[in-house]
Amino acid sequence: MTVLLPPSETKREGGDTARTLDLGALSFPELADERAAVITAARSVSSEESTARTALKLGPKSVAERLRNLELDTAPTLPAVERYTGVLYDPLDATGADDDTRRWWTDHVLVQSAMFGPIGAGDHIPAYRLSHDSRLGALRLAKHWPGPSSDVLGARTGGLVLDLRSEGYRSLGPLDDAVVLRVVSVDGGGGRRRALNHWNKTAKGRLTALLARTGADVGDPASLLRWAGEHGVVVERTDDGWDLVAESLEPARV
Numbered sequence: 001m002t003v004l005l006p007p008s009e010t011k012r013e014g015g016d017t018a019r020t021l022d023l024g025a026l027s028f029p030e031l032a033d034e035r036a037a038v039i040t041a042a043r044s045v046s047s048e049e050s051t052a053r054t055a056l057k058l059g060p061k062s063v064a065e066r067l068r069n070l071e072l073d074t075a076p077t078l079p080a081v082e083r084y085t086g087v088l089y090d091p092l093d094a095t096g097a098d099d100d101t102r103r104w105w106t107d108h109v110l111v112q113s114a115m116f117g118p119i120g121a122g123d124h125i126p127a128y129r130l131s132h133d134s135r136l137g138a139l140r141l142a143k144h145w146p147g148p149s150s151d152v153l154g155a156r157t158g159g160l161v162l163d164l165r166s167e168g169y170r171s172l173g174p175l176d177d178a179v180v181l182r183v184v185s186v187d188g189g190g191g192r193r194r195a196l197n198h199w200n201k202t203a204k205g206r207l208t209a210l211l212a213r214t215g216a217d218v219g220d221p222a223s224l225l226r227w228a229g230e231h232g233v234v235v236e237r238t239d240d241g242w243d244l245v246a247e248s249l250e251p252a253r254v
Contacts, residue, residue: 001160001218003109003208004118004153004178006169008084011127015076015083019124027110027120028152034144035116041136042069042115042128055135065129072115075126080111080119083127091205092212104212110153112169114141117149132168141172149173159219164204179221181207181235181244199246206249207233 023032045055052058052066068075077083082094097105102122109121114130116123132141153161153173163170163178170180183200184193210231211218218224221237228235234245 001108001162001216001224002156003211004161004163004165004173004175005088005109005111005121005204005208006165007080007111007113008086008089009131010086011083012078012085013127015078015126016124017076019077020074021072021077021124021126026116026123026125028118028156031117031148031152034148037139038115038117038130038136038141038144039069039072041139042130042134043072045136046070046129055137056129057131057134058129062129068127068129072126072128077124077126079122080113080125081105081109081121083125084111086201087199088201088205091202091209093209097212100215101212104215108211109208110156112149112165112173114145114169114172117145118153118173132172145172146174150175160221160224162218162224164208179224179242181242183246184243185246193243193245203244203246203249206251207244210249 023029023035026035046052046066046069049063049066053063056066058066079094081089081092105121110118111121113119113125114132114134115128116125119125134141150173153175161175161178163175163180165173181204182195183203184195185199186193210233214227214231216227218227225235225237227233232248234248236243236245
């Protein structure tokens with residue numbers, strides 16, 4: 001199986017100072033030209049504070065993050081799964097993971113980065129500032145990434161693809177046959193379901209963490225449902241897609 005994650009706006013600083021960005025060492029090295037083009041465009045809009053504020057949607061407290069884009073070639077790197085932080089990535093506890101968990105991430109998890117396109121969870125990347133809807137002068141991410149990203153993902157992702165990306169990042173690498181999970185909460189009284197917004201990221205992080213800890217070998221939708229049932233996770237196929245019930249992934253249950 002392949003799990004597709006979105007990146008995070010927040011990123012851990014620092015990393016391995018002896019290991020700087022190597023585009024050829026990232027997963028899907030055939031995307032090197034596309035990555036270089038985005039890096040060049042991001043560096044250009046980040047060179048002046050005034051242009052960076054607009055292009056990267058920076059406020060007074062975050063404007064200094066533009067400087068990250070000027071140091072991409074020389075900044076220290078971390079594995080992507082450690083670089084990203086926030087409510088989706090915190091449940092993974094990447095810095096405390098054991099070797100088996102890390103191997104599962106390397107084999108099964110990809111991240112759709114606005115800067116680098118699809119990358120592996122173990123790929124070493126620097127901190128940067130860029131979102132799926134950032135405006136980089138003449139380069140539009142919404143036109144730049146979908147074709148190349150879909151091509152490499154389609155070639156790589158045989159078997160079940162569990163797409164946990166947000167809508168904006170799914171648009172940067174569309175896939176037709178992926179299982180896209182909608183995170184819902186169930187009303188304890190009437191059983192009514194409602195889609196979640198902020199907390200859906202937490203549920204997706206907990207699901208990914210549990211898949212990794214259990215070494216899940218899930219090759220098709222039927223085996224996904226079996227795995228979920230075995231671990232008390234409520235995943236259901238509905239008339240209009242797939243639902244993941246957030247309450248079934250509360251910490252006490254996983």
